[in-house]
Amino acid sequence: MKLRIFSLLPLLPLLSLLSCQLVAHPEHKLRHWEQASPDPDRIILTWTGNTATSQSVTWRTDTSVKEASAEIALALPKARFDEGAKSYKARTEKLELVDPAKVVVHYHSVEFSDLKPDTLYAYRVGSGDRWSEWIQFRTAKAQAAPFSFLYFGDAQNSILSFWSRIIRAAYKKAPHAAFSIHAGDLVNTAHKDREWAEWFKAGGWIHSSVPSIPVSGNHEYTNLKIDGVDKGKQLAIQWRSQFSLPPAGDLPNSLAETVYTLTYQGARIIALNSNREIETQAKWLEKVLSKNTSKWTIVTMHHPMFSSGAGRDNATNRKVLKPVIDKYKVDLLLQGHDHTYARGHTPVRMSDTKSSKIKSLYVNSVSGPKMYDFRKDGWNTYKPEGVLLARKAVKTPFFQVIDVEDDWLTYRAFMANGELYDAVRLHKLADGSKELHPWKDDLGKER
Structure with missing residues (x-):
């Protein structure tokens, strides 16, 4: 057999290119x-x-x-x-x-x-x-018109593995949704980029085609060390780079792009930062609501006004924010944090059990796999503060589809399999008051 000798010289450019490609991503621990x-x-x-x-x-x-x-x-x-x-x-x-x-x-x-x-x-x-x-x-219509949107409680843990099916099921249920509200704790560890990578991959092209309204939760704040220096608890360093959000010129820089408001087709959407400076936000909220001309008003924040998780309570929210919410009769509050499901409302008069008139509808929800037990007394602790619990659930992730059309707001909570778990309708009367209308179909047993 004749021995053949090959020169590698012609292959050097190709080998060089392959070498560059092999070192293009120096962090081999990352996918x-x-x-x-x-x-x-x-x-x-x-x-x-x-x-x-x-x-x-x-x-x-x-x-x-x-x-x-x-x-x-x-x-x-x-x-x-x-x-x-x-x-x-x-x-x-x-x-x-x-x-x-x-x-x-x-x-x-x-x-x-x-x-x-x-x-x-x-x-x-x-x-x-x-x-x-x-x-x-x-783009939105310039005037009031019907629309739908999605709402997600905490995604937080095992985002790619578990939350993916929730956001994708939500899109399948409501592909016409105008935007998505993410009510805090999008990730578990604020500055950990791997978790943000999972959040973006889970949503994929949904994020790039359906606008997001993100809210900062407590897990968007963790201690930050730079060159060995502890900067204390800070907002996720990715937050202001990856989300372009409305400025609020009359708020301190510490709240920039975490407290803001938008108007969409006749509805006012207000995002609050329930992690800090609550008194400052209450004054800002008063100013925003005093000038609000929208028919429907929706407030979203992470820590719930009325806690549903066992051993949890956010007394400062009720003391500082609830008087403003009550004064202006905010229609709907969308919250997270407690890794349980709760829907309730504040009646105009607690003593009038026959009236369907309410001030506000309150929802706590979770969309990720982390779950807590429900507080043992339900919301009985909060009855003196004028709220009634209507439906609850544990150990079940949800997504919500909310429809706004003229004088009606329809709220629906779906499970990951697309089945309806909870629903209710609000009717806005000519004088601005609201009536709560129960869902006409049987919603089944509580989970």
Whole structure:
């Protein structure tokens, strides 16, 4: 047999390329979808301005992408709808992660402005030859009109394994939903990037096509160490980079992008930060509600006004926030934290058991797998404060679909298998008062 000798010289360029690819992700403990690259990932829609004429988008890359942009076009039915797409230069900021340590990434954000109300758009984000797919969203109508939205309590633990089925079941149930409210504890450990990676992967393209209204929970605050220096308990370092949220100029910087308000088709949505500076927020909330002209008002915060988890209580919320909520008769409060399910209401008069008139509807919920026991006395402890518990559950994750149409607000809580567990309707009367209407069908036994 003749011995053949091959030269490796012609292969050196290929070997060099393979070598570069092998070291492209130096953190081998991370899975490929957790690591930033030149390709856009963690794309998410939020709002910083008018929901009818603007839309914000944020995404992540590695630090090789120094400049990025977003393109937007009318989502016309023709094949090349992208011809004539408008380009927006992105704001780019560097973020040094602390877990995993010393990993630096770039976040990019754009606010699409001067959009047409009630219009379907397609957009993409990227740079050079690295672009996302084209993704569609619809702007809000400029006036009051029917809409639906999703609500999720704490995702928090085993997010990719368990919460994935909840958010995907929610989208399947209500693909027409205008936005999603995430009522705090999106993750378990504020600064741990692996958990944020799971949250984004679980939602996938839902995050990039259905705008999010995120609320900060207690697990979005943990101690932060930078170069060995303890900075104390801080908001997740990713929060303000990955979510573009409305500014509130009359609030301190410590509450920036955690306390804000939006109006969507005749409904006022208010997000509070129940972790800190409650008195400051109560004054701000009073100011917002005193000028509120929307027919429906929805407040979301993490710590519930009336706790449903065993051994839990948030007395400061009731002392400081509830008087404002009662004064302006906020319609619906969406909360989390207690890893149980509870729905109740504050009657106009506790002594009038025949009246269906109420001030506010209160919900505590959970969408992840972490579960607590329900407090033994239900909400009996809170009866002197004027609230009644209507339905509860334990050891069951939920998602909610809420429909707003004219004088009616319909609340429905679904289990992961898509079955209805709880539902109720609110009717807004001409004088602004509300009647609570029980669901017409049997909802089955409590879990």
